[in-house]
Amino acid sequence: MRDVMTICCYCGCGCGLYLRVVNGRVVGSAPSRNHPVSKNNLCVKGWHAHEHIHSPQRLTSPLVRKDGRLVPASWDEALDRTATALKRIKDRYGPDAIGLLASAKCTNEENYLLQKFARAVIGTNNIDHCARL
Amino acid sequence: MTFGSGAMTNSIAEIEHAQVVLVSGSNTTETHPQIARRIYDAVDNGAKLIVIDPRRTQIARHAHLHLQIRPGTDIPLLNAMMRSILDENLVDDLFIEMRTENYFAMRDKLYQVDISQAATICGVDADSIRLAARMYARAQRSVICYCLGVTQHVCGTDNVRSYANLAMLTGHVEQEFTGVDPLRGQNNVQGACDMGALPAVLPGYMPVADETARTKFQRAWGGKLPEKPGMTVLEMTHPADGKVKAMYIMGENPAVSDPDLSRVRHSLDHLEFLAVADIFLTDTARLADVVFPAVTFAEKTGTITSSERRVQLLHKAIEPVASAWPDDRIIMELSRRLGYPMDYESPAEIMEEICMLTPIYGGMYHDRLDAEWGVQWPCAGREHGSTQFLHKFSFARGRGWFEPAEHQAPVESADADFPYILVTGRVYHHFHTGTMTRRSQLHNREYSQSLIEIHPEDAEKLSVAEGEHVRLTSRRGDCAFIVTITDRVSPGHVFANFHFTEAPVNFLTVKQSDPVAKCPEYKVCAVRIEKVAA
Numbered sequence: 001m002r003d004v005m006t007i008c009c010y011c012g013c014g015c016g017l018y019l020r021v022v023n024g025r026v027v028g029s030a031p032s033r034n035h036p037v038s039k040n041n042l043c044v045k046g047w048h049a050h051e052h053i054h055s056p057q058r059l060t061s062p063l064v065r066k067d068g069r070l071v072p073a074s075w076d077e078a079l080d081r082t083a084t085a086l087k088r089i090k091d092r093y094g095p096d097a098i099g100l101l102a103s104a105k106c107t108n109e110e111n112y113l114l115q116k117f118a119r120a121v122i123g124t125n126n127i128d129h130c131a132r133l
Numbered sequence: 134m135t136f137g138s139g140a141m142t143n144s145i146a147e148i149e150h151a152q153v154v155l156v157s158g159s160n161t162t163e164t165h166p167q168i169a170r171r172i173y174d175a176v177d178n179g180a181k182l183i184v185i186d187p188r189r190t191q192i193a194r195h196a197h198l199h200l201q202i203r204p205g206t207d208i209p210l211l212n213a214m215m216r217s218i219l220d221e222n223l224v225d226d227l228f229i230e231m232r233t234e235n236y237f238a239m240r241d242k243l244y245q246v247d248i249s250q251a252a253t254i255c256g257v258d259a260d261s262i263r264l265a266a267r268m269y270a271r272a273q274r275s276v277i278c279y280c281l282g283v284t285q286h287v288c289g290t291d292n293v294r295s296y297a298n299l300a301m302l303t304g305h306v307e308q309e310f311t312g313v314d315p316l317r318g319q320n321n322v323q324g325a326c327d328m329g330a331l332p333a334v335l336p337g338y339m340p341v342a343d344e345t346a347r348t349k350f351q352r353a354w355g356g357k358l359p360e361k362p363g364m365t366v367l368e369m370t371h372p373a374d375g376k377v378k379a380m381y382i383m384g385e386n387p388a389v390s391d392p393d394l395s396r397v398r399h400s401l402d403h404l405e406f407l408a409v410a411d412i413f414l415t416d417t418a419r420l421a422d423v424v425f426p427a428v429t430f431a432e433k434t435g436t437i438t439s440s441e442r443r444v445q446l447l448h449k450a451i452e453p454v455a456s457a458w459p460d461d462r463i464i465m466e467l468s469r470r471l472g473y474p475m476d477y478e479s480p481a482e483i484m485e486e487i488c489m490l491t492p493i494y495g496g497m498y499h500d501r502l503d504a505e506w507g508v509q510w511p512c513a514g515r516e517h518g519s520t521q522f523l524h525k526f527s528f529a530r531g532r533g534w535f536e537p538a539e540h541q542a543p544v545e546s547a548d549a550d551f552p553y554i555l556v557t558g559r560v561y562h563h564f565h566t567g568t569m570t571r572r573s574q575l576h577n578r579e580y581s582q583s584l585i586e587i588h589p590e591d592a593e594k595l596s597v598a599e600g601e602h603v604r605l606t607s608r609r610g611d612c613a614f615i616v617t618i619t620d621r622v623s624p625g626h627v628f629a630n631f632h633f634t635e636a637p638v639n640f641l642t643v644k645q646s647d648p649v650a651k652c653p654e655y656k657v658c659a660v661r662i663e664k665v666a667a
Contacts, residue, residue, distance in 0.1 A: 004450035007437055009430040010564050012317030013145065013167040014439025016506065019431055019450040026431050026450055036506050037145055037439070043166035044575070045564060050431065051573035053454065057413055059426035060455035070414075070424060075456070078423050079463075082381070083470035085406040085422070089379040095359065099369035099377045102330035103384035103460075104319035107435025107447065108494075109483040110460040111321070111328040112336060113475065114383055117464050118363075120354040121473045125332050125341050125363030126377070129325045130385050130565075 005032065009105070010045045013037055017046055026050040086122065095123035102129040140323060142312030142523040143276060144441045144509065149174035150310045152272035155265075157185040157207065157296065158282020158656075162192045163561035165316050165440075168278065181272070183265050185210065186282060187556060187656075188586075188628060189621045198265055201623060202255040204556055204657045205286050205543040211295040212538070213251035213259075214266040215302055216243045221263075223270035225304030233301050233533040242537035254540060270303045274310040281318065281558070285655040289647035291538035301533045309522055317440040319565065320430075324438030327493065327510070332363035337491035353490055365651045370397045371644055379406040383460050384427060388416040389566040389634055392642040392653040393609050410463055413568050416634055426457040433459045435480040436502060438510070442520070444497050445507035543657035544645045547625060551607065551659035553591070554626045555641060558655075563632035571632065583636035585614035586628040587662075592618045595662055602667050605629070605660045610640030613665060627662070 003018040016035030020028035029050045033040040042049075062078035063070040073081075089097055100122070102114045111129070118127040148154065148171035161169040169192060176182050176195065184196040185207070193199040202210055218224060219240065229236050252259040269275050277300060283292045297313055305311045317323050329336040335358075339346035347358045369377050370387050380401070391397045401407060401420045409418040410425040418424045431450045438444045453459070461483065465475045477483045481499040488495055493511040501515065502508055509519045547554055562580035563570040570576040585603065587595070597603055597616045604613045605627070614629055614636055622628050629638045641660060646653045 004431075004448050006430065006448045006450060007320065007439075007445045009320055009569070011165055012319060012322060012440035013165055014320065014437070014441065014443050014445060014507075015167060016445070021450050024451055034506075037167055037441075037443075041167070041170065044562060044579075045166075045570065048573050048575045051575065052412075052569040053429050053431050053451075055413070055572040057572060058454055059412065059414060059418075059424065059457065062426060062456075063414075063418075063421075063424040065422045070419070070421070075458070075466075078425060079466050079470060082406075082408045082423050083467055085408075086379060086381070086467075087471060089405060093378050096361075096363070097376060097378040099364060099380045101366060101369070101380065101382040101385045101387065102325055102328075104322040104325045105384045106321065106325070106460050107433065107437055107480065108321065108324040108328050108444070108487065109435045109480040110383070110464070111325045111330045112483060112487050113461050113464045113477075114381075115329045115336070116354060116475075117468055119335075119341075119350075119358050120356055121468050121471050123356075123359055125359050125361065126369065127330055127363060128332050128366040128369070129322075129330045130319075130366060130387075130390055131322045131326055131331075 008042070008046045008049050010049065015042055015046050017042060017049065019050055026053050090122060096126060098122050098124055099126040102127060104129050104131060140523065141314040141441050142306060143310070143314055144521050145171055147310045147522065148172055148276055148278070149178065151175050151180055151274050151276040153181045153183065153269055153275040155183045155185070155269055155275065155277045156192060157277065157279040159278055159280030159316055160188070160190045160192070160558060161278065161316070162190065164280070164318065164559050168316060172278070181268050183268060187623065187626060198261060198268065200257050200261055200265060202257055204554060204626070205288070206255040206540065207283060207292045208288060208295050208538045209251040209254045209540045210262065211299055212243060212246045213248045213262045214269070215299055216246040216248055217263045217266040218270045218302060219243055221267065223267070224302055228304030229301065232307070233535060235535040239298060239535035239537050269299070275303070275305045276311055276314060278314045278316055280316045282656060284650060284652045286652070286657070287544055287645055287647055287654050288541040289652040290649040291541065294536045295538050297533070298535055301535060306533070312522060320439070321437040323440060323442065324436070324444070327438055328487070332365055336487060337493050350490065353486070367391065367644060367646055367651055367653060370400055372400055375403070378404060380404055382407070382409045382417060384411055386415045386417045386566040386568060388420060389637055389639065390631065392639050392655065393644040394637055394640045395610055396644070410460055412457070413572070415566070415568050425463050426455065427463070428453045428457045428459050432457065436484065436497065436499070442509045443507045444494070444502060444510060446499060446502045544643050544654055545657060545659040547659050551661050553660050553662055555605065555607070555658045555660045556626060556628050556656050557631055557638050557642060558628060560630050560632065563630065565632070567632035567634065582615045583630065583633035584617040586619050586622045587616055588620060588622050588624045588626070589618050590624045592616065595664060597664050602665045604663050604665045605641060606663070607641035607658055607660045609643070612636055612638055612640050627660070
């Protein structure tokens with residue numbers, strides 16, 4: 001068993017917590033005693049922040065739509081199909097026909113990359129996220 | 134925009150040393166429990182607590198003064214408070230002289246304000262307004278905490294400016310333990326904004342329309358960057374003329390979270406192409422052409438930025454579940470396929486690039502964040518320390534700008550056909566569209582049904598009892614809920630949350646938004662209520 005220090009996935013307070021890992025599975029969550037925000041305390045969401053990680057409903061494979069239905073596919077197929085579609089739409093309608101939503105639940109690095117992708121690769125400023133919702 | 138940057142001016146730990154805490158439009162106990170804890174600590178230390186909220190939330194019950202205003206009447210309330218501060222000569226003249234501009238326009242505006250008239254608009258008594266003004270202005274260390282109850286109105290920007298006006302009028306900014314603190318709802322809203330995941334700004338809030346800013350990023354990224362600000366999320370999900378043909382959505386669920394859902398789902402469904410990366414098959418993912426399985430916070434490394442501007446490192450606890458990928462890897466692979474190779478060995482290397490291009494993140498190298506409890510921006514470089522509170526000696530924009538504001542009535546008001554006002558929000562056990570908390574056994578046990586809060590008087594009028602079912606109908610759609618009878622809401626008002634995919638309250642809400650910030654008006658929507666069989 002080991003405890004891994006990380007930050008809670010829920011609200012904007014930014015509590016430091018430990019994820020308890022047993023045999024490659026996260027089985028618990030506990031507050032850090034010294035973290036300046038959590039200070040040995042978590043709310044109910046923090047104490048149970050790990051419960052969705054191993055949910056049986058997690059997506060296990062990329063899905064692509066075939067004959068109207070979403071069916072499992074390989075990473076290569078899903079990525080190729082997305083890249084081809086984005087390129088086709090950009091060529092036909094221009095870059096501003098593509099919109100991208102980044103995420104208040106993803107990391108800074110991921111948000112940075114997606115806005116760079118929007119601006120430098122697609123060529124549009126149509127990038128936003130749910131800050132207002 | 135009055136001070137020059139959108140972030141908490143203080144640190145969370147400072148709140149416990151405040152003498153007066155003014156909480157507005159925030160159900161702090163349920164949605165920001167650690168901040169509520171600091172507020173209660175402050176009260177234990179003798180601080181006075183003022184709560185402005187149309188609902189009698191738990192924190193409102195603990196307040197020394199609860200101003201239970203009608204939804205959407207923050208501006209008349211604040212103007213009246215400021216008028217009272219002028220009348221009682223509690224203005225901080227030195228601060229106004231040294232640190233602000235446009236004060237005379239503000240003062241002239243306030244001299245036209247009639248406190249008793251404002252009290253009628255807000256539905257509270259004039260003496261309470263005067264008392265709140267006196268409490269807030271007289272203390273040395275007063276802090277304002279506000280949340281989406283302030284911003285999710287058609288006049289959201291003016292609401293925020295009014296709170297800033299109040300703080301400047303009394304000199305309650307620029308110091309430790311006193312300031313204006315917007316509470317951020319998600320773990321990385323602050324960071325996503327900081328990183329330029331916004332249509333009008335590049336990382337570090339540099340405007341895309343500014344040539345110098347664009348040149349800087351063009352040099353680093355190559356190519357030519359678009360100069361016209363892009364569309365906001367509501368412009369993408371409510372396109373006027375089908376201008377959006379394809380979307381890539383990373384970890385968001387607009388098919389539940391956005392207002393006026395029939396239109397949102399219609400436009401997502403009619404895209405030529407939609408790709409969604411998420412951890413579950415959300416309602417948005419169900420509409421997609423391609424779905425990528427992404428990882429949770431436990432399976433990745435990277436940084437997130439909290440409400441108090443603290444950039445902290447996530448540590449990977451386990452390998453990705455099944456064949457899921459972190460979002461950065463998905464973006465890099467797509468970029469490579471589109472002829473723009475992005476080669477980063479690790480999130481730490483992406484952060485190096487962010488540090489070089491984003492002055493407020495200049496010193497946020499991963500190794501350094503790991504050596505302390507994260508670092509609060511602005512942090513210009515490795516030698517620069519963490520910034521506990523903002524606007525010491527000067528505002529980000531130089532002088533603070535007073536912007537007088539006028540009351541603007543909400544888009545909808547109660548009438549004969551739609552006699553109730555619906556306010557939407559969140560509950561303690563669930564989070565946003567519920568994709569994570571609804572899959573947690575404990576949260577589902579504690580709060581398993583989509584409840585609507587109805588006042589006892591209204592319940593009697595509608596002859597509904599606790600646990601019975603009702604259907605709400607607005608001008609845009611309808612949705613069924615289970616009744617809970619409580620005096621948390623006032624008569625004529627009902628409250629529902631948007632956490633339940635089986636009761637998507639956003640089929641009812643209005644899409645009209647603030648013209649500057651583009652926050653939709655989630656806090657006011659006229660509805661009618663009918664009892665239905667279970």
